Amino acid sequence: MAAADDPDPVKKKGQICEANFFTAELALQRGVKEEARRLFGLALADCPPTFVEAQAAAAELKLLGASP
Template identity: 90%
Template sequence: MADDPDPIKKKGQICEANFFTAELALQRGLKEEARRLFGLALVDCPPMFVEAQAAAAEVKMLGGSP
């Protein structure tokens, strides 16, 4: 659940939720939805999160700019 009273922890949880939901969308062939969710992950992920780097790579692979 991405609903923590600590705003920093909550942002990290939202980052992870968006990233993994994007991965699922990508597996289902929903490229535009995946790109949208990876973009949201990029906004919310702290730079030190591996999901931030992975989301940037996925957006690039999908033809967008991180």
């Protein structure tokens, strides 16, 4: 998350979105579904709607049985 920090708030939000999404994917790969669900939720909340990670996070949440 420290690497996602940026003085430009728009860029920072996008980078935090990506960090949460890919950390969620890693958690999912490791079988830590609750953490993955939490991080996908954060990614969905932070991702600009134009980011593919926003759509992917919503799809992953649906597969995990959580409502986006």
